[in-house]
Each structure stands twice: as structure tokens, then as C-alpha cells.
Amino acid sequence: MSEQILLEMNHIRKEFPGVLALKDVSLQLRAGEVHALLGENGAGKSTLIKILGGIYSKDSGDIVIDGKSVSINSVLDAQKLGISVIHQELVLVPHMSVAENIYLGREPMKGARFVDFRKMQEDAQKLLDSFELDIRSETEVSDLTIAQQQIVEIIKALSFNAKILVMDEPTSSLSEKDVDFLFDNIRKLKKAQVGIIYISHRMSELKQIADKITVIRDGEYIGTRNSEEATTDELIAMMVGRKLTNYYTRTFGNPSEKVLEVKDLSSGKLLKDISFHLFSGEILGFAGLVGAGRSEVMRCIFGVDPYESGQILLSGSAVTINNPEEAMRKGIALVPESRKKEALFLAQSVKYNITIKSLGEFIHGIHVNNAREMEITKKYVDTMEIKTPSYQQTVGNLSGGNQQKVVIGRWLATKPRILILDEPTRGVDVGAKAEIYSIMNELVKEGVAIIMISSELPEVINMSDRVVVMSNGRITGCLSREGLTQEKIMYYATQFATT
DSSP states (O other): OOSOEEEEEEEEEEEETTEEEEEEEEEEEETTOEEEEEOOTTSSHHHHHHHHTTSSOOSEEEEEETTEEEOOOSHHHHHHTTEEEEOSSOOOOTTSBHHHHHTTTSOOEETTTEEOHHHHHHHHHHHHHHTTOOOOTTSBGGGSOHHHHHHHHHHHHHTTTOSEEEEESTTTTOOHHHHHHHHHHHHHHHHTTOEEEEEOSOHHHHHHHOSEEEEEETTEEEEEEETTTOOHHHHHHHHHSSOOSOSSOOOOOOOOOEEEEEEEEEETTTEEEEEEEEETTOEEEEEEOTTSSHHHHHHHHTTSSOOSEEEEEETTEEEOOOSHHHHHHTTEEEEOSOHHHHTOOTTSBHHHHHHTTOGGGTEETTEEOHHHHHHHHHHHHHHTTOOOSOTTSBGGGSOHHHHHHHHHHHHHTTOOSEEEEESTTTTOOHHHHHHHHHHHHHHHHTTOEEEEEOSOHHHHHHHOSEEEEEETTEEEEEEESTTOOHHHHHHHHTTTTTO
16 A cells, blocks of 8 residues: 555535435545445445545535545546446346446447457456456356456456546455455455445455545544454444444244244255254354355245245145245245345335235225324334334435335234345444344244344354255255354355365
């Protein structure tokens, strides 16, 4: 890391109708530095980055690049200044080649009418080779792993001659192996004197990759710390404004009633002979690398995907579940991995999203019991501690953590006996995580059985009564809570990783 200051954002303020998103936020970035930006969902991180990327304009404050005050009024302005933003949801076109994605909208031309595909592929290949990637520029993006797609996004950003790179939750969908691959490439960028603003809710990553950490809370600058000196407890206290004494909340009992049993379930080429059981009042963790088949098992149980052989038993009786509606009638609920793609109606209200799966509670024939609908909405907004200005607020305008709590509240409104949570805290800040853990603990105390799929091993270890580990579509281990370690989980997670 050099002493050259690439970027200064000084006293940035941004107000939306009825909301002061940023009050007084400052950030400094040096060449060759990874500067982490931390804050709860809704703290103002995204607003600050969108101002830097030219999506929003600031109300006041100053942006200085290479010692010169600049105006950024569009994404094109930001790109001309050497700023590129890689958003959490990748925006590559899956059925186009790597080269076509890198140069999309600025393809090299032969004359005025024809794209020079050979030059485009050669130029893209040079960029790929500079990262020592075993990827051909003509490869279709859909054939790449998520980690490889992340690197293509980085290369696309650098092809604009970016010297300031913003990475928003880059590891949220990556396995441990893919995270190492990404971090190796980030270190190469540091050596090339690229300055990186790195947004993540995974505290464990910061010691590995960040040089400095800036915390914002409720739209205000709280402070900047050197990564090697900052403690996790200190950073959490800065983020939430208080010390979280009970981050993981679990009351472990002795569950005995078997509510679900899966026997020898197989589906397609991936799932083979899946067998496990679930007790009332327990959290059964599902661990494994990305692609191990954990989500696919739950989709079969919930009736989203068919299975070819095997049995599902509820309270000892064999059942057939052909679709999610049948699963719901049998007391099963599934909170999917991608809340935006698979769960939320982003243009609809909080009230609509919470009550959409429990319409029978307040609609009878053509009669709508509005009071009962409001009663359900209020109950689960309060239970989940959802921060929203009103029940009519568009859910797409809520923070990620509050969106996740809306999805969980929706399924709790169906009063499930079995609740399947697929990556329940992905992209959620530490304060919201602690709230979700507390709610899960209360549910199991009431007798609800929870299956939790998670790629965060500390979460699995601290919240689970037992842990099922999968690899390449098979169960490779079922571990009790006693003596549970990350090393033991990873041993079973890699048992069939190369077969």
C-alpha cells in the first residue's frame, strides 16, 4: 500500500423524501489499499457507493480524486474517472461469451458496421491471462463457476482502466475454496496499486483482506480503524451502537419427537440416497460446499422439484408432496436462498408480502376481513422487529436485513411445524443476524423444527443441535453438537469433492 491518496469523500450528505440517508460521511482510499466499509443494513453504505458510482448525486460534500475535486453526475462520469462498482448481484449476460461481456456496448469494430470478434477475443484473453486464469475468452459465461464470474466482473471493471474498484458482498455466494481464489486475485490488484472499497458482513474476512475499516451507522461516519488492530467486538459495537452480549442465542433441549424422516431420496444426477431425520424443537444444520446439493434436497421436500426414488415421512407416515401448496398444507415452510429472485414481491408492500401465503386467514369467498389482515401484518412486523415507516412501504425499499425478516415473517404466518431456512442471514448485518438467531431460538422452544442451510460455519456450529454434511449430492456425515468444529465439518464436506 502506497501513501498516494486516490479518493477522498468528505462530509457527504444525501436526503431522500422523508429519509436522511447520509448525514456526514467521510472516506479516504489509498492506492493499493483494501478499505472495508461496514454498517448495518440501512446504514447508508449503498447510498454512499451509488454517489461514488454516479447513480445518485450528493446534496453536499466534496469528492476528491488524485487531489482534484470532481463532479460525478452519471455512471459514465464515474467510469471516466477510473471508478467501477461490482454489485452484489452479478450483471453478466449468461448466454454471451466472456469476451462479449467484458466489452459489451464498446465492442471493437471493423469499419462502421461490423464487430471485430477476433480482436475482442484476443484483447479479452490478454486480460484473462494477466490474472493467470484458466478461462478462454470465447467461453459462455453460464459455463463458469460463480467465483470465475466474479473475476470476469473484476476484469470487465479493470478494462475501463479502473483505479478505484468497489466490491459489494463479493463472497456472499462463494465456497471457502472460491473465496481463497478471489482473495488471491484481490492481492494481485493491490500490487497493481488499485484501490478497493470492500463491503462485507462477514467479519471473519476482514482480517484476511482489509487494510482499514470504516464504520457508518444511521447515515453518519463513526470511525476508521486499522484492520490488524480492530477487534470484532469493537467493530460490532461501532456498527450497532451497543455491545452485543448474546450474538448467538440458543437454548439447547432434548428433542425427542421425530417430525420428519427422509429415506433414500434420489433425484437426477446430483442427489443420491439422502437419508436423515428431524426432531420437533431442534435446529438441524446442513453444511457443505457450494453445489453439494443442500438446496436441492429441500426443494424436493417442499415439492418444488420432483424426486425419482425414496420416501418422505411426516410424524411416521409416508407422504407424497407434489407442489409447495401441498407442503404448506402439511405444515412445511421454505425460506429460499435468494429472497429477491424467489421470495419477495419487490414492488408490493410489506403488508402484501407478509400475508400473501396466509390469505385463507382473512379472505372468505368474496369477503376480505381487512382488520384480520392488519392484525396478521402487525403481529409479524412486531415479532420480527421489521424496521419500516409503514405497512404500506414498498418492500423493495427496505434494507436487506428487513427484507429477509419480511420473508421469514410471511412463512411464520402460515404456522409451520417444519421451517426450512436456506442461508437465512446471507447479506444481513450483525444486528439483524442476532435478531434472526433469537427468533429461531424462540421458535424451537415452542416446538417448531428448523432445518438451516448455511455456508457460514460459525453460524452452523453455534446454532445447530446436529449437523448434516453433504458433498457432491450425498450425505457424508451427521455430527452431534459435542466436539463440533470447522475442521471436522470441512473434512466431511470434501469427502467426495473430486469423485
